[in-house]
Each structure stands twice: as C-alpha cells, then as structure tokens.
Amino acid sequence: MKNPITVSVTGAAGQIGYALLFRIASGAMFGPDQPVALRLIEIEAALPALEGVVMELDDCAFPLLAGVTTTADLDEGFRGANWALLVGSVPRGPGMERNDLLGINGQIFTGQGEAIGRSAADDVRVVVVGNPCNTNCLIAMRHAAGVPSERFFAMTRLDENRAKSQLAAKAGVHSSDVTNMCIWGNHSSTQYPDFYSAKIQGKPVTEVIDDMAWLKDTFIPAVQQRGAAIIKARGASSAASAANGVVDTVRSLCTPTAAGDWFSVAVCSRGEYGIEAGLIASMPIRTEDGKSWSVVEGVELSEYSREKIDASVAELQGERDAVKHLL
Numbered sequence: 160m161k162n163p164i165t166v167s168v169t170g171a172a173g174q175i176g177y178a179l180l181f182r183i184a185s186g187a188m189f190g191p192d193q194p195v196a197l198r199l200i201e202i203e204a205a206l207p208a209l210e211g212v213v214m215e216l217d218d219c220a221f222p223l224l225a226g227v228t229t230t231a232d233l234d235e236g237f238r239g240a241n242w243a244l245l246v247g248s249v250p251r252g253p254g255m256e257r258n259d260l261l262g263i264n265g266q267i268f269t270g271q272g273e274a275i276g277r278s279a280a281d282d283v284r285v286v287v288v289g290n291p292c293n294t295n296c297l298i299a300m301r302h303a304a305g306v307p308s309e310r311f312f313a314m315t316r317l318d319e320n321r322a323k324s325q326l327a328a329k330a331g332v333h334s335s336d337v338t339n340m341c342i343w344g345n346h347s348s349t350q351y352p353d354f355y356s357a358k359i360q361g362k363p364v365t366e367v368i369d370d371m372a373w374l375k376d377t378f379i380p381a382v383q384q385r386g387a388a389i390i391k392a393r394g395a396s397s398a399a400s401a402a403n404g405v406v407d408t409v410r411s412l413c414t415p416t417a418a419g420d421w422f423s424v425a426v427c428s429r430g431e432y433g434i435e436a437g438l439i440a441s442m443p444i445r446t447e448d449g450k451s452w453s454v455v456e457g458v459e460l461s462e463y464s465r466e467k468i469d470a471s472v473a474e475l476q477g478e479r480d481a482v483k484h485l486l
C-alpha cells in the first residue's frame with residue numbers, strides 16, 4: 160500500500176467542496192491505488208455543516224480514504240499538505256464580474272499563503288479556485304514563505320473543458336477529439352480561448368470549422384460568459400463542473416502529458432509570450448514526468464490572438480495593482 164497523499168481543501172462545506180471531496184476520496188484525482196488523507200478547512204460557522212459532509216464521506220466507506228480532519232485553524236488544516244486546494248471564498252452572483260470579488264475574497268489568501276508556508280509539506284502544490292482565482296493565487300504565492308512560485312496554480316481548466324465541448328458540438332465530434340486547447344490570461348470574461356492553435360482530430364480548428372464569424376463572435380463569448388450563463392440558469396455558480404476542473408487540473412499536473420498536446424492552467428509567468436513576469440496567467444502547459452512542468456514554447460500567435468492575450472494580461476495587471484496593499 161502506498162503512503163497517503165495529504166490533500167487540504169478550503170471551503171470544504173461549500174458547493175464545490177461537496178462535489179469535489181467525493182471525487183478525491185474515490186480515487187478520481189490520484190488513481191485507483193493511491194490512498195488520500197483529507198484535511199478540510201472551513202470558517203467556524205460552517206464547521207457543523209462540514210461535519211455532515213464528513214458523515215457522508217464515512218458512509219461511502221471509500222477504500223482509499225485514509226483519514227479526514229476538519230478544522231478552522233489554518234496551520235492545522237494545511238499541516239503536511241502535499242496539495243492545497245484553495246476553494247473557500249464567496250462566489251459571485253448575477254450581474255457581477257469575478258473581479259468584483261477581489262475586495263471580499265483577496266484578504267483570505269494572505270493568511271492561507273502564510274499558513275501554507277509554515278505548515279504544508281516540502282513538496283506542496285497549491286491550486287487556487289476561489290475567484291478571482293489568478294489574483295488570489297498571486298496573493299497566496301507572495302505570502303507563502305519558502306514555497307517556490309512554480310508550485311502555485313490558478314484554475315482555467317473548466318474554461319478549457321468548456322471550449323473543447325463547444326468546438327466539438329459545432330464540429331459534430333466528441334470533446335476528446337479536441338486537443339491543444341489553450342486558455343490564455345485571466346479566468347475572467349477577458350480570457351482568450353485560442354481556437355487558432357487548437358486541433359480537432361489533429362487538424363487545425365480553422366480547417367474543420369470554416370466559419371470565422373462563429374469562432375470569433377459566438378464561440379469566444381460563449382466560453383468567456385459560460386460562468387455567468389450557469390449562474391443565470393442555476394441561480395448558483397458552477398459547482399460540479401468546477402470540481403471536475405479541479406480533478407482534471409491535478410491529474411494533468413501529476414500525469415505525463417500526451418505527445419504533442421498541452422493543457423491550460425494559470426502559472427507564475429517568467430515572461431513567456433511577452434506576459435509580464437510575476438503575473439499568474441494561463442498558458443499552454445506540459446509535464447513530462449508528472450512533477451515539474453513547462454510552458455510550451457513556439458505557439459504561433461496571430462495578430463488577433465496577440466491583441467486578445469494583451470487585453471487579458473492588462474486586466475491581470477489592473478487586478479494586481481488593485482491589491483497592492485495585500486502583496
């Protein structure tokens with residue numbers, strides 16, 4: 160039997176938490192022979208509800224679940240964490256943009272970053288989901304003393320999956336036929352789902368979907384606005400698909416990437432593709448060994464792509480400037 164991987168999850172009693180914990184405990188995140196220990200973090204007021212979730216985890220009798228801890232204490236919650244999944248934070252409601260949450264949620268990530276620096280395992284990797292996730296990730300990274308910047312990620316995988324699904328439906332193929340789908344920039348309505356470099360059954364999307372007006376004027380806004388459309392329809396923000404995005408993000412970071420492909424996650428830029436170093440921006444990422452990762456080099460950017468990426472990066476710069484007092 161392998162040693163358990165310790166996974167800390169904040170906001171564990173929330174909507175995404177409810178969809179995520181059972182997937183982790185069932186083996187969907189780390190595979191069918193990898194035990195996991197969960198450390199669940201909530202604010203005091205939500206601890207009673209979290210106990211109910213733990214009762215349900217118990218009632219699943221998951222063979223891979225090696226233990227569950229619940230706490231409102233950040234050091235206790237991140238103790239020994241190999242993965243810290245930062246979900247806890249307020250979701251937006253109808254009519255809001257994700258960065259309207261910066262003032263409400265930003266400060267959560269200072270204390271969490273500090274506690275990760277003090278208490279997590281030496282190999283901790285951090286995935287920020289709580290919105291606005293890129294800038295919250297930046298805040299956490301800046302406060303996590305001793306944790307290298309390449310261990311911080313913000314989630315754009317749900318956007319990637321949405322984009323694949325939209326392109327597949329238009330082309331009449333399965334979403335698994337869509338590869339090389341990069342979301343660039345911010346997890347926001349300025350994100351750029353790069354249809355120019357994506358492929359369908361190995362061919363450029365623009366060859367298979369010969370409809371530039373649809374790609375530019377329907378596809379891109381549909382992906383950018385999908386979160387808002389879900390909020391409008393469901394009355395609450397995406398939860399099951401977001402949890403699925405977290406599972407996919409961690410799996411992709413832990414599993415060698417298929418030859419020629421890449422996946423989307425926001426990482427700390429080192430200046431790749433002219434994106435200001437130090438910003439948490441989504442880019443095309445590969446891992447060869449399931450541990451270290453790299454930004455895929457040489458993706459060709461049309462003038463259109465360049466403009467879209469620059470606009471999203473400008474938004475990230477604005478968000479960073481708005482939280483200067485937290486950095």
Ligand SMILES: NC(=O)C1=CN([C@@H]2O[C@H](COP(=O)(O)OP(=O)(O)OC[C@H]3O[C@@H](n4cnc5c(N)ncnc54)[C@H](O)[C@@H]3O)[C@@H](O)[C@H]2O)C=CC1
Binds near residue numbers: 288
């Ligand atoms: N990056 C992405 O693709 C996506 C991000 N999100 C974001 O994920 C976040 C969570 O969404 P939901 O689970 O639907 O919200 P929710 O409101 O159902 O749950 C959030 C939970 O976080 C807890 N919480 C609040 N402050 C906390 C703190 N300081 N420490 C620990 N826990 C804390 C709350 O008590 C609550 O149980 C939101 O910010 C939402 O916008 C949602 C979907 C996709």
Ligand SMILES: O=C([O-])CC(=O)C(=O)O
Binds near residue numbers: 250
């Ligand atoms: O749109 C929202 O506020 C929630 C979210 O991040 C998403 O669904 O992508």
